[in-house]
Amino acid sequence: MEKFTVHTGTAIPLRRSNVDTDQIIPAVYLKRVTRTGFADGLFSAWREDPAFVFNNPVFAGASILVAGTEFGTGSSREHAVWALRDYGFRAVIAPRFGDIFRGNALKEGLLPVELELKAVEALWDLVESDPTARVTVDLTAREVRAELPASTAAWTFALDDFSRWRLLEGLDDIGLTLRNEDAITAYEERRLSFLPVVG
C-alpha cells in the first residue's frame, strides 16, 4: 500500500449526500479482473450530464474529493476505491462514510476523512469560489487545513491509532497478520468439533 502522511492538493466539491458505491462505479464496470483501469467508470452515469461538477474543467487535477454525508454506502465493491484512486484522488472528505467503503479505502491508501457538515460546507464554499485553493490533509497531525478568505482554518479528524500507523508506514495487512500465524494455528486446534466444512 502507498504510504499516506501529508497530502496537499486541490479539491472538488460534490454537493450530494448518500453517494452510494453504485454511483461511484456502476456494476457494468465490475466485470474486469484487474485492480486498475477503473477511472473511466468513476461516476460514469453522472458524468454524462454536462453540468456535473466533474465536467467542469476548473476542477481538473483535483486530488481531494469533498462530498456530503453517507458517502460510499451500499455495495462492498472495492472497485469504488480503485476508481477514485485511478482518477487521482488521495483523500475523500465527508461527514460520514459507509463502513465497508471506509474499510476498503483504508486498505488502499485512500484516506477517508470524517469532518462535520459545517467544515464540509466551508470547504465547498472555498473551492467553489477558488478552485485553485490548496487543501492539506495531514495524517500525522490528523488535521485538514485550508486558507479561507478571512483566516486559516484547521479541522481535526479522528482515526484510530492502528489504521493511522498502517497508512503512515504503508503496511500490508496480510504480512502483519501472518506475524501471528502461531496464534491462528493454536486457535484452529481448539475449534469446536461439529463446525461445518465444505466438501
Added chain:
Amino acid sequence: MVGDTAKPRTLAEKVWDAHVVRSAEGEPDLLFIDLHLLHEVTSPQAFDGLRMAGRPVRRTDLTLATEDHNTPTGYADPAFNSRRGDLLTIADPTSRTQIETLRRNCAEFGVKLHPLGDEQQGIVHVIGPQLGLTQPGLTIVCGDSHTSTHGAFGALAFGIGTSEVEHVLATQTLPQSRPKTMAVTVTGELGPGVTAKDLVLALIAQVGTGGGRGHIVEYRGEAIRKLSMEGRMTICNMSIEWGAKAGMIAPDETTFAYLRGREHAPKGEAWDAAVEYWRGLTTDEEATFDTEVILDATQISPFVTWGTNPGQGASLNSRVPNPEEIVDEGERAAAERALEYMALEPGTPLREIEVDVVFVGSCTNGRLEDLRAAAEVLRGHHVADSVRMLVVPGSAVVREAAEQEGLDKVFKDAGAEWRFAGCSMCLGMNPDTLKPGERSASTSNRNFEGRQGRGGRTHLVSPTVAAATAVLGHLAAPADLN
C-alpha cells in the same frame, strides 16, 4: 466458549469473543472466519494477490465459491440451458472472462465451486443456508455486502472488500475493531398480508440509511420470533441498507428445524452437541446494548420505496412526499433529487404509479417461500399487458423445488417469465436490466439510481406486492385484486 465469563453479554459479543484469535491493546481484534463465500466479481484481484505473493488458500475446507452476479438467467435465448453450464451461453465476453477466471482460480487453489449448471449453483447467500453451511455462532464473510443475510441464523456475517477477501484467503482471519451493539425490538405481530420485507423497509424509513452505522444489530421481539427462517433472512439481508455492520437473530426452534437434516448440518451426537451450544447463543438478560430501537409491528402495512435510497419509503396507502415538508435540509435536497430522477410528482398516491417491469428474486426475496407467496397472489390472474414480469429463483435447488410444487406453471400461466437462478435484475451487471426510463417494482434490496440498469427507476416491494402490481400494472397490494 459460550458463558465462560461472568459479565452478561449480548449475542453479538458472545460470537465475537468466541472468535478472537489475538487481542492486543490499541489494535483491532484478529477474528477467525468459519466460512468464506466467494463469487466471480469480487474475487479475481484477491486470487491475483495470492499468486503474486506466492501464498496458498489457508483453509480450502472453509471456502466455497459460486457463480451468480453476472451470469445470464436464460429464457430470452431459447438455446439457453443452464444445466449445461456452457460458457458460450454467456454472450458478453468480459462476463465470460470473469467466470472463466473464477473457474481457473478455484481449480488452481483447490476451492470448491458450484458453477453455472451445477445443481447447487445459485446466489451465494441462498446456497449457504440451503446447504446447511450457515449455522448459528459462526463467523461468515463474503465479498458482498448482503452477507448480512446469514445473521438470520445467529451467525456474525458481514460483507468485505476484495483486499479483505485476499486477507481471509491467505490467513482465514480478519482484523476487526469491535463494533457497538444495537437492539431492534419489534413488538406485536405483523398483520395479515404484511411481510418481513414491509417490516424492514418501514424500519429503514424510520432510522435512515446511516442509522445502523458502526453497530452489530440484533433483531428481537415477538414479531421477529414468529418469522420463518426465510423472513428472518430478508430482514438480516437488508441490515446493510441502513448501514449496520451486521444483523443477527438469536437461534431458536425455528432455526434448528430449518437446519436439521441439511447436507452440512451436524448429524447424530454432533447434532445434539451443536444444539446445546446453539441454545447458549442468546443475549443474557442483564446484558445491555449501546443503542436500542423499538418498532410496533401492528402499525406496519405494505411498504414501498418512492426514492433512490432504501430509506426513502412509505406505506403503500400513502402518497409521494412533498420535499418542501421535509425539515432537514440535506434530506430535502436528496428527496428533490430523487423525485426528479424517479419522475414522480409530490402528492401522487403511490398506488397510481405505473410500472413496466416486475422482478421477483434476489438474495432478499428469491427463496421458495417468496416464490410461493408471489404465486399465491398470481394464481387465477394474468400479468397486465403493459408489464413484463421476471421470476428468478435464488438457486437451482429453489427452482427445482418450485417446479415440484407447480409454481412454475402458475407463473407461466399468468404470463410471467420463469428463469434460471442468479442475481439477475437486482444489480444490472448481467443481461437482465431495465432500459433507460423504465420503472420496476422489485423484490430486491437497492433502489439506487441506475442500479437495475442505467436510467432505470426502482421501487422496492415485497413478493406479494410485486405480484399484485404485475396484475394491475400499478403499485398495489394483494387486497386490491378483490
